[in-house]
Structure formats: C-alpha cells, structure tokens
Amino acid sequence: MNKRVFNFSAGPAVLPVKVLEEAQRDLLALPGTGVSPLEISHRSKWFGDVLNEAIANVRKLLNVPEGYSVLFLQGGSRLQFSMAPINLLRGSGKTADYIVTGSWSQKAVPEAKREGTVNIAFDGKPENYCRLPGEGELQLTSNAAYLYYASNETIQGVQFQGEPGDGSAPLVCDASSDILSRPLDMQKYGILYACAQKNMGPAGATLVIIRDELMNAAPENLHAMLDYRVHAKGNSLANTTPVFAVYICMLVTRWLLDDVGGLENMRARNEEKAAMLYDVLDAHPELYIGHAAKECRSRMNVTFRLPDDETTQQFLAGAAERDLSGLKGHRSVGGIRASIYNAMPTEGVVALRDFMLEFAKRG
Numbered sequence: 001m002n003k004r005v006f007n008f009s010a011g012p013a014v015l016p017v018k019v020l021e022e023a024q025r026d027l028l029a030l031p032g033t034g035v036s037p038l039e040i041s042h043r044s045k046w047f048g049d050v051l052n053e054a055i056a057n058v059r060k061l062l063n064v065p066e067g068y069s070v071l072f073l074q075g076g077s078r079l080q081f082s083m084a085p086i087n088l089l090r091g092s093g094k095t096a097d098y099i100v101t102g103s104w105s106q107k108a109v110p111e112a113k114r115e116g117t118v119n120i121a122f123d124g125k126p127e128n129y130c131r132l133p134g135e136g137e138l139q140l141t142s143n144a145a146y147l148y149y150a151s152n153e154t155i156q157g158v159q160f161q162g163e164p165g166d167g168s169a170p171l172v173c174d175a176s177s178d179i180l181s182r183p184l185d186m187q188k189y190g191i192l193y194a195c196a197q198k199n200m201g202p203a204g205a206t207l208v209i210i211r212d213e214l215m216n217a218a219p220e221n222l223h224a225m226l227d228y229r230v231h232a233k234g235n236s237l238a239n240t241t242p243v244f245a246v247y248i249c250m251l252v253t254r255w256l257l258d259d260v261g262g263l264e265n266m267r268a269r270n271e272e273k274a275a276m277l278y279d280v281l282d283a284h285p286e287l288y289i290g291h292a293a294k295e296c297r298s299r300m301n302v303t304f305r306l307p308d309d310e311t312t313q314q315f316l317a318g319a320a321e322r323d324l325s326g327l328k329g330h331r332s333v334g335g336i337r338a339s340i341y342n343a344m345p346t347e348g349v350v351a352l353r354d355f356m357l358e359f360a361k362r363g
C-alpha cells in the first residue's frame with residue numbers, strides 16, 4: 001500500500017481512514033449487488049437506503065427539527081451563493097443583509113446583487129479579514145429577507161462561535177468548512193449549506209438544510225434545478241444524485257455517530273486539536289504570526305505567516321520531510337494554513353505541533 005501522510009489541505013481534505021477502508025473494501029462489488037458504488041444507479045434500492053441513512057444521520061447529528069428539508073445537491077457551495085438569493089430574495093422587494101468576514105462571504109455578494117438589494121452589514125476587508133464583527137457593529141436592515149454569513153472563513157481562518165444578528169431575519173449560513181464540527185441550534189437557521197469536501201466527504205455533493213416555510217415562499221417558475229422545492233419533492237433524486245459522494249457522506253456521518261459519539265464529542269476533540277497549535281503561535285509570536293484576532297480564531301483552519309518567504313519555504317520543506325502535507329496558505333493570504341477538520345487525527349496535530357516547536361528552536 002502507498003504511504004499515507006497527514007493531509008492538512010483545506011479541501012478536498014482528509015477523510016476518516018475507517019471510511020476509506022470501507023469504501024475500498026466495497027469498491028469492486030457491493031455486498032448483495034455485485035456492482036461498484038461507482039457504477040450503481042441512483043434509483044437502486046441500495047442507494048435509496050444510503051441516501052436515507054445519510055439524511056437521517058444529518059438530522060440526528062444536528063438535531064434538525066420537523067419542518068426542515070435535508071437535501072444533497074450538486075454545484076458546490078458556490079451554486080448556493082446563487083440559489084439562496086434566487087429562492088429567498090428574488091421578487092421579495094426586501095433587502096438581504098450580508099456579513100462579509102472573508103473571501104468566501106465576499107464572493108457570495110455579487111451573486112445576491114443579481115437578485116435584489118444587498119446591504120453589507122459588516123465588511124472585514126479594510127482589516128484584511130482578521131476579525132469578526134463585535135457587539136453592536138452590525139448594520140442590520142429591518143425586515144430583511146435574510147442575514148447571510150459564513151460560519152468559518154476557510155481562507156482567513158476566522159470562525160463564529162455563535163450565530164450573529166438579532167434573530168429577526170432568517171439566517172442563511174455557509175458552513176462549508178465547519179459543518180458537523182460542533183452542535184448547532186438549527187431552529188435559528190433558514191438555510192444552512194455546506195459542500196462536502198472539507199468535513200463530510202469528497203467533492204461532488206452539497207448539503208442543504210432549509211426551513212420548509214421559507215422554501216415554499218420562493219417565487220414560482222424558477223428553473224427546476226435551481227428550485228429547492230423540486231429537490232425536496234424528489235428527495236434529492238430530481239436529477240442524477242452524486243452517488244459515490246453521498247455514499248461517503250453517509251459513511252462519514254455514521255462514523256460521527258458511532259465512533260465519535262456525536263457532535264459534542266467532536267467539538268471537544270476539535271477544540272483540543274486547535275488549542276495545541278494556537279498555544280505554539282502564542283508561545284512564539286515573533287516566528288508564527290497569526291492571521292486571525294485571538295477571539296475569532298477558527299478551530300478548523302489555523303492561519304499564520306512566518307517572518308519572510310525564505311523561512312516559509314524552509315518551514316514547508318521541513319514539514320514535507322515529516323509527512324505533513326497541504327500546509328501552504330491560500331494564494332490570496334500566503335503563509336501557512338493548517339486545516340484540521342474532523343477527520344484529522346490528534347496524532348497529525350501532535351506531529352505538526354512538535355515540528356513547529358522544533359522549527360522554533362533552530363539556530
């Protein structure tokens with residue numbers, strides 16, 4: 001078998017080894033069917049069971065109440081930048097409030113502007129997206145169609161620890177890079193969506209959890225594939241569902257329930273892992289220059305710079321020698337980004353922490 005490294009990539013990202021082993025075992029022929037999960041029909045009984053289990057697992061993990069639909073769609077999170085305003089803003093005559101805390105929430109704004117009026121309730125750009133809005137800083141519209149935010153900004157490494165806003169407008173949340181990393185109070189959300197390829201599975205599936213009441217108030221005559229109702233009515237089978245991606249999402253959510261023991265446990269593990277790396281940043285602030293303000297730090301993407309390019313290259317080379325991969329920061333921010341999603345084992349974070357401490361001691 002080829003050697004596995006610790007993969008700190010931001011996405012597609014590390015998956016639980018147990019899940020990969022199970023998929024490997026069944027890759028050539030699923031028990032009882034004789035065909036591969038890469039070959040099987042989305043209309044098969046096998047896949048119907050997989051899809052229903054994935055949906056049931058998500059409902060259980062996030063305690064999704066009645067009156068919400070759980071969908072597996074395609075088009076990635078970026079299609080949701082458009083689908084949310086097409087369904088919730090178009091023709092409403094209302095304004096949508098957007099909290100812009102990093103590259104991803106910023107990219108959602110122009111798509112919403114195509115559908116109606118957008119108010120930027122907070123803009124973190126002048127401070128290079130290093131922090132989240134403080135208390136009283138949001139400029140909210142009364143009677144807004146919704147309040148949009150990204151719970152975790154994957155590139156800058158800032159993460160909300162609670163929901164923003166005053167609760168008056170439905171929340172639309174891009175949770176692509178921290179979905180299923182901790183419990184949430186789903187009642188607060190109008191739409192919560194996440195592409196699979198960071199914390200839930202491979203690229204190709206996007207989870208959307210939507211409050212039915214909002215979904216049913218969308219304008220009529222939308223393009224079918226852009227209409228949440230069509231997908232809800234077809235139980236995510238309105239077109240060919242990404243079978244393999246949903247299969248892996250099912251195995252990952254099963255792992256979260258059975259092996260991790262739910263999202264409280266997952267949260268505890270994630271906090272512990274993140275603290276290990278932030279402690280090193282705090283102990284060596286002259287070498288590891290953290291991007292996010294302390295109180296806004298992400299538990300999923302730890303972002304920092306080293307003093308210059310040469311040191312950064314030395315750091316990346318040393319990391320690679322120790323089988324620590326995917327640490328180069330996003331091209332727009334530079335430096336280092338360690339993505340430590342749910343499936344990154346504690347040993348991987350320990351190995352990175354130990355390397356960082358060793359690197360800090362070099363002459």
Ligand SMILES: Cc1ncc(COP(=O)(O)O)c(C=O)c1O
Nearest residue numbers: 076077078104154174176177195
């Ligand atoms: C927070 C966030 N939103 C949106 C996206 C875009 O997702 P996709 O490439 O699936 O459209 C990403 C990452 O790629 C992300 O991290």
